[in-house]
Amino acid sequence: MKQMMTGNTAAAWGARLADVDYVPAFPITPQTEIIEALAGWCAEGAMAARFVTLDSEHSMLTAAGAAAAAGARVFTATSSQGLLYGFELLYNTAGWRVPFVLVNVSRGLAAPVTLETDHNDILAARDSGCLQIHAETCQEVLDSVLMAYRIAEDRRVLLPVIVNLDGFTLSFTREPVDVPSSADAAAYVGTYEPRHAYVRGERPMAQGVAVLGGAAYSHFRYQMHLAAQNALAVHEDVAAAFATRFGRRYGLVDEYRLDDADLALVMSNSYATKGRAAVDRARAAGVRLGLLRLRVIRPFPIAALRERLAGRSAVAVIDQNLSIGAGGILVREIAHALYDHPSRPRLLSYVGGLGGKDLSEAEFSAIVDDLVRAADTGEVPAPRLLMTEPEAAQVHTLLAIAGKDGGT
Amino acid sequence: MSAEATAYRKLKDLPKDEVVLPGTSLCAGCGGLEAFRLFAKVLGDRVMYVNAAGCFTMLAAFPYTPFRGSWLFTTMGSAPAGAQGIRDALDVLMARGRMKPEDDVQVVVVAGDGSTYDMAVSATSGALGRKLDFWYFCYDNESYGNTGVQMSSATPFAVRTSTTPVTARTPDGMEGERKDIFEIWRAHHPAYLATVSPRYPVDLARKVERARALRGPKLFLAAAPCPTGWEFDPARTNEQARLQVEAGIFPLKEAIGDGPVVHTVVPGRRRPVEEYLRGEGRFRHLFAPVRRDEAVAKIQARVDRYWSAVSAPAP
Numbered sequence: 001m002k003q004m005m006t007g008n009t010a011a012a013w014g015a016r017l018a019d020v021d022y023v024p025a026f027p028i029t030p031q032t033e034i035i036e037a038l039a040g041w042c043a044e045g046a047m048a049a050r051f052v053t054l055d056s057e058h059s060m061l062t063a064a065g066a067a068a069a070a071g072a073r074v075f076t077a078t079s080s081q082g083l084l085y086g087f088e089l090l091y092n093t094a095g096w097r098v099p100f101v102l103v104n105v106s107r108g109l110a111a112p113v114t115l116e117t118d119h120n121d122i123l124a125a126r127d128s129g130c131l132q133i134h135a136e137t138c139q140e141v142l143d144s145v146l147m148a149y150r151i152a153e154d155r156r157v158l159l160p161v162i163v164n165l166d167g168f169t170l171s172f173t174r175e176p177v178d179v180p181s182s183a184d185a186a187a188y189v190g191t192y193e194p195r196h197a198y199v200r201g202e203r204p205m206a207q208g209v210a211v212l213g214g215a216a217y218s219h220f221r222y223q224m225h226l227a228a229q230n231a232l233a234v235h236e237d238v239a240a241a242f243a244t245r246f247g248r249r250y251g252l253v254d255e256y257r258l259d260d261a262d263l264a265l266v267m268s269n270s271y272a273t274k275g276r277a278a279v280d281r282a283r284a285a286g287v288r289l290g291l292l293r294l295r296v297i298r299p300f301p302i303a304a305l306r307e308r309l310a311g312r313s314a315v316a317v318i319d320q321n322l323s324i325g326a327g328g329i330l331v332r333e334i335a336h337a338l339y340d341h342p343s344r345p346r347l348l349s350y351v352g353g354l355g356g357k358d359l360s361e362a363e364f365s366a367i368v369d370d371l372v373r374a375a376d377t378g379e380v381p382a383p384r385l386l387m388t389e390p391e392a393a394q395v396h397t398l399l400a401i402a403g404k405d406g407g408t
Numbered sequence: 409m410s411a412e413a414t415a416y417r418k419l420k421d422l423p424k425d426e427v428v429l430p431g432t433s434l435c436a437g438c439g440g441l442e443a444f445r446l447f448a449k450v451l452g453d454r455v456m457y458v459n460a461a462g463c464f465t466m467l468a469a470f471p472y473t474p475f476r477g478s479w480l481f482t483t484m485g486s487a488p489a490g491a492q493g494i495r496d497a498l499d500v501l502m503a504r505g506r507m508k509p510e511d512d513v514q515v516v517v518v519a520g521d522g523s524t525y526d527m528a529v530s531a532t533s534g535a536l537g538r539k540l541d542f543w544y545f546c547y548d549n550e551s552y553g554n555t556g557v558q559m560s561s562a563t564p565f566a567v568r569t570s571t572t573p574v575t576a577r578t579p580d581g582m583e584g585e586r587k588d589i590f591e592i593w594r595a596h597h598p599a600y601l602a603t604v605s606p607r608y609p610v611d612l613a614r615k616v617e618r619a620r621a622l623r624g625p626k627l628f629l630a631a632a633p634c635p636t637g638w639e640f641d642p643a644r645t646n647e648q649a650r651l652q653v654e655a656g657i658f659p660l661k662e663a664i665g666d667g668p669v670v671h672t673v674v675p676g677r678r679r680p681v682e683e684y685l686r687g688e689g690r691f692r693h694l695f696a697p698v699r700r701d702e703a704v705a706k707i708q709a710r711v712d713r714y715w716s717a718v719s720a721p722a723p
Contacts, residue, residue, distance in 0.1 A: 021497065021501065022493070022497055024489075024492070024496075024498055027558030052496055052499045052538070054531075055489070055530050055531055055533065055534030056534075058483075058489070059486050059530070060489070062483065062487075062489040062490045063489045063493030063496070064491065064493060065482075065490075066458065066482065066490040066494045066497070067493035067497035068493075069493075069494070070494045072497035072500060074493075074497075080426070088485075089483065089486070092482070199456050199478055199497070199515045200507070202511055205478050206473040206475065206478065206479040206480075207478070207479065207481070208481035209466065209470050209481060210465055210469045210481065211469065212469050213469045380588075
């Protein structure tokens with residue numbers, strides 16, 4: 001049965017339907033609606049989980065990992081500064097090899113402090129060992145949380161999984177969501193029966209212990225990397241089982257009108273919806289444009305990207321993030337995936353949508369013009385920071401009010 | 409306390425079985441480890457130690473562990489939150505019938521003073537506010553010991569550490585006073601809190617015995633004379649631990665719930681602090697090349713002031 005709900009509520013439903021045991025929590029905008037929903041359901045008894053508010057995200061993620069190390073199924077959520085405040089635990093809990101699911105509601109990072117979305121928060125976590133699934137719609141948020149438990153708890157993986165959705169543009173957008181029945185969700189997700197990490201008086205176990213020497217350390221870090229790579233195949237298994245039961249099919253990457261496309265946009269998360277509209281406009285104007293949406297970003301789906309992007313004339317990556325001093329983050333990873341392919345496309349780099357800045361039709365048009373030119377002439381423009389003239393004028397107005405425009 | 413029913417009246421009453429086994433990589437003569445060994449053997453092996461980064465983190469180094477109980481290393485700033493996660497997980501798994509009650513364990517934070525007094529205060533305050541049922545064992549060597557003995561918020565006045573050096577402009581070394589973590593805990597109304605010393609094993613054992621009956625947060629703040637950081641011969645750990653108490657510098661006390669603070673060992677005639685201070689290289693600058701009377705007198709006055717406020721000593 002479809003219900004109207006926000007991305008945040010869909011995330012909470014994912015946790016509820018996964019029948020989690022434990023929800024350590026800490027509020028932060030724009031994630032708070034998730035823990036409010038879960039607090040209510042735990043209080044009224046709709047969920048059997050224990051809900052506890054910790055003193056910080058650092059403590060919250062410690063409690064999440066520790067409870068998973070004790071054998072409980074755990075859900076938690078954060079955003080932005082909270083993810084960074086708990087950052088140490090992303091690496092730590094991944095190293096403990098304990099499965100749990102963390103929903104991150106993306107929001108730009110301070111300073112300057114802001115509320116709306118971009119992906120510098122979640123992409124800062126890309127090297128942590130926590131896997132990442134990026135969702136475009138409210139339905140995908142709910143479905144991805146259910147799938148994330150099966151991936152995280154799979155014995156070939158045993159790593160935390162972060163499901164990412166955009167703050168405001170998805171967290172507070174209501175869409176129709178098909179909510180599985182509890183019975184269907186339980187049959188799909190299964191119960192968590194840890195064999196490697198638990199706490200039992202009869203069977204003591206030391207977890208998270210120190211290692212001395214680089215060889216042992218390297219071994220354990222390589223094991224994490226191999227486990228993360230295993231998650232590519234596990235995702236496909238889990239997605240196939242999901243499609244069988246629920247009729248919705250998710251790939252490592254998602255795509256729109258890509259099959260016959262000569263040119264492609266690469267985007268992630270909710271702004272990809274704007275990309276789909278741009279594809280339709282370009283197609284109407286006779287440009288064979290398609291869209292590839294990155295969904296599973298850790299592990300990075302190199303083979304899928306090569307398969308779907310090689311052979312195109314030109315590809316434009318729109319990074320909704322900025323690695324200060326380097327540029328877009330994902331374009332670099334995509335370049336690495338394609339570099340040694342004999343028919344690699346021209347690769348164009350754009351940074352846009354920071355702090356919730358809109359991506360206008362004009363900006364997409366400019367990108368499409370660049371793509372067409374690159375395909376025709378081989379000319380690849382320098383990486384571009386997207387902003388429209390009216391937006392620039394608005395910024396100048398603010399600077400003038402602050403007495404900083406045109407001065408020193 | 410002579411009328412109290414106790415299993416521990418003399419040293420040989422303590423359990424014979426060791427639950428923290430020897431052969432670890434900690435420094436010779438570590439007073440903190442001796443206090444922990446005594447604490448752990450009274451508590452037993454049905455435990456989950458939740459460790460904060462510090463000296464004791466090196467106790468369990470792959471593939472070895474000296475513990476008969478379980479262990480989880482967390483971070484420097486969040487071991488009490490780890491204890492929260494473990495306790496909550498075990499409670500909910502038992503409530504949901506997925507774990508047998510006989511598999512339950514006591515959850516014990518094991519942390520040094522750097523974590524306890526500084527970095528983990530937020531996580532600790534949170535756990536205390538939630539009345540978490542856990543033990544907290546702090547080995548207090550009054551410095552960031554594992555990183556080479558830097559000043560922590562537990563470092564007392566006039567200690568020389570590598571970040572409170574003795575110079576012409578800072579002749580006393582550490583110029584401030586250490587935080588009173590016992591009172592910081594007590595303001596949170598925990599179930600139990602005590603200070604213990606490795607030189608007073610019967611006192612320590614009886615405190616574990618009393619605390620065992622109580623649900624909620626239970627602090628054991630252990631004096632941890634540190635040959636490496638305090639600069640004395642490892643063979644003299646017990647002597648410094650005894651002087652620390654007999655000079656009144658490290659009072660042995662406890663409080664149950666909101667009850668009064670009771671001093672469990674009251675030195676009949678306190679030894680001058682100087683006897684204690686002279687035994688440690690970290691105070692050498694108070695006596696050579698010139699004697700710093702003012703600093704020694706200030707330390708003595710603080711101790712005297714503390715004990716003059718102790719109104720009802722234990723019988």
